Amino acid sequence: MSEPAPAALSKRELYTLFGALMLTMLLASLDQTIVGTALPTIVGDLNGMGDYTWVVTAYLIATTASTPLYGKLSDLYGRRPLILVAIAIFLTASALAGLSQTMLQLIIFRGLQGLGGGGLISLAFTVVSDVVSPRERGKYQGFFGAVFGISSVAGPVLGGWLSEVDWRWIFYINLPLGLAAMVAVDQVLRRHRFPTRPRRIDYLGAACLVPAVVCLLLAVTWGGNDYAWNSVVILGLFAAAAVLTAVFLYIETRAEEPILPLRMFKQGTFALAAVIALVFGVAMFSGIVYIPLFFQMVRGYSPTESGLLMIPMMAGMVLTSVSSGFVISRLGRYKWFLVAGSVVITSGLALFTQLHVDTPLWLSSLYLLVLGIGMGMFMQPLVLAMQNIVRVEDLGAGTSTSNFARSLGGAVGTAVLGAVMTAKLNGELAANLPAAVAELSPAEAAAFGGTDLSAVMESPTVVAHLPEPVRLVVQQAFTDGLDRVFLVAALIAAVTIVLTLFMPNLTLRGAAPARAGGDPDAAAAEIRAETAP
Missing domain, CATH: 1.20.1250.20 (MFS general substrate transporter like domains)
Structure with a gap:
């Protein structure tokens, strides 16, 4: 190649x-x-x-x-x-x-x-x-x-x-x-x-792939919210997604120009990187979606203020994304950046399980910085790994597969972690809210009795104006729920550590001068060995 x-x-x-x-x-x-x-x-x-x-x-x-x-x-x-x-x-x-x-x-x-x-x-x-x-x-x-x-x-x-x-x-x-x-x-x-x-466009493949993705995303979006997970609607959507996916894969084995060339997955590095991208998407979106929820619902900051409080994560991502890119170009290898990045991401998510109602801002900012450093080290080397191994004629399909897997993982992860969050939150409120309401004065209890708890779950302003005993219970429930979310996300991220360790340490293709004593054709030889039948 x-x-x-x-x-x-x-x-x-x-x-x-x-x-x-x-x-x-x-x-x-x-x-x-x-x-x-x-x-x-x-x-x-x-x-x-x-x-x-x-x-x-x-x-x-x-x-x-x-x-x-x-x-x-x-x-x-x-x-x-x-x-x-x-x-x-x-x-x-x-x-x-x-x-x-x-x-x-x-x-x-x-x-x-x-x-x-x-x-x-x-x-x-x-x-x-x-x-x-x-x-x-x-x-x-x-x-x-x-x-x-x-x-x-x-x-x-x-x-x-x-x-x-x-x-x-x-x-x-x-x-x-x-x-x-x-x-x-x-x-x-x-x-x-x-x-x-x-060439001829794979219309049949597109006609199966798009509705398969739509059915899957609707299932994970509606499940546990609009419909119960075991409802006919959700089970039907999952079944439709599975059938359409099976038909799509069958079509791709026979299409002249398949939308998703299955030959790419015969290359071990590409298949492994696609799985890593999917798993990473699940873990990554917990940081992007649920950390601002802590700042807004527990600490009472506005959405704009919570966005500004995410700056340490941005700084870490910018720093390591740019610097690791230059180092990878110099070294010509990427594996250990993936391993290190997955370790740091897992550590950052694990740190967020230690959040409390009174966690100081400087400490949560430090956690964000750690998470951002890991994400910056991880994201671009993963795309490079997939681009480096595919055929030239499959470069567009290979690159889009990386983004597709990450987006799909993010969509599924957001839904799954949301279900984890809701289950823990509802359990904590059911266990502790009645005792808090019992502490209220008759006037406060009457006022709280008219509060729609669904509004409490969606509005930081409502939480901030609850009577103090109730507010403390709600804030603690959100904190406990988020701790559970980050624990699950950290366990999922830990899977990427194992997967990246199995990645071959291939050399990036290119015309950079060989190191002293190195083989200028090493990259081509390694990739030929990787892609050999």
Whole structure:
């Protein structure tokens, strides 16, 4: 298997392209976090409290389901047209979402946004892999990891601020940034030809894959919330997902150009990395989703303030993502960054099991820093491992598989950990709330009796104004529930330690000079051995 010569770009063109790709990634990753902070304002304006979760769910489902399609289509028809289409869909949907007059319109346009967002992240990684050799790719993709860290903090802060000005600008702000990225990507890629091979599109595979993903995500989203886990609806969705997946895999073994080339999974490194990405997605989203919940529900901070309190995690991600990228490019190997990153992530999640109602901010900030350091060390080397081993003609499909597995793991993990959280929270409230209510004065008890506990679970403001005995019980219940979530997440993250230890320590392909006494063809020889039948 030979590595093609990267497209000949001047330094100026490379930096222009790289900046535009970072901007497209920022659009997609920011849109996953910016809306959550503004949801109460949006729901109040559009009168749609009953459907508010679909504003987030529609985007998540569409993004996850469309990611594999972009990867394969870009292998067939080139990166430039596909990334331009993804940006165009995303910007059109952003404008329409900003103009929405009803919740139904907003949900539909958020789903359309997700169809564009599914291509932004995976295609950005893939385009970099076209113009930079694997050996040099680490230092560039390290900056992409920094983008994820920045968006995890900037999203809630920016969303909170814009919701106070005009929530519609949460979507309109995408337009100038996206247009600038589109022009830059088009101008640079227009002058350079990349390998394409027009073939027949695997329509049958797409017709099975997309509904299979949708059924699975609906099952884990609705399960335990809208429907019981053992209800006919949830069991039916899981069954439909399983049947559609089986049919999809059968189709892929016979398709001329399968959406997901199963030959990639015959390579041990790729298959193992895909499993690691799935497991990592489960653990990673516990940090992004549930840590702000502690700051808001237990400590009483606003969504904007809780976003700012996540800065230590962002700092750790930016620091190690960029620095590890440069070191990997210099050394030409990535395995031990994955192992070290998984150890640090597991340690960070384990530290969060020690959270208490009165945990000082400096200590929780330290925990966040540890978690961010681990995530920065881990995320980009995993993508490199998958890109380094696949065939050139499968580069788009291989890269999108990495993002798909991580997104799917995140969606499933959020649902599973949410169920863990809810079970512990309800148990603690049932055990301790009656005694706390008994301590209230008649006036306080009467006032509390009119409080809807479902509102307590969703509003930090309501928690802050509860009578003190009740408030302390609710805060402790949330703390205990979050401790259980982080314990489960840490155990899941520990699985990645074991899995990464089994990763072969392959050399990245590329034209970097060989070390003294080294074999300049070592990378090719190692990969030939790895992919040999």
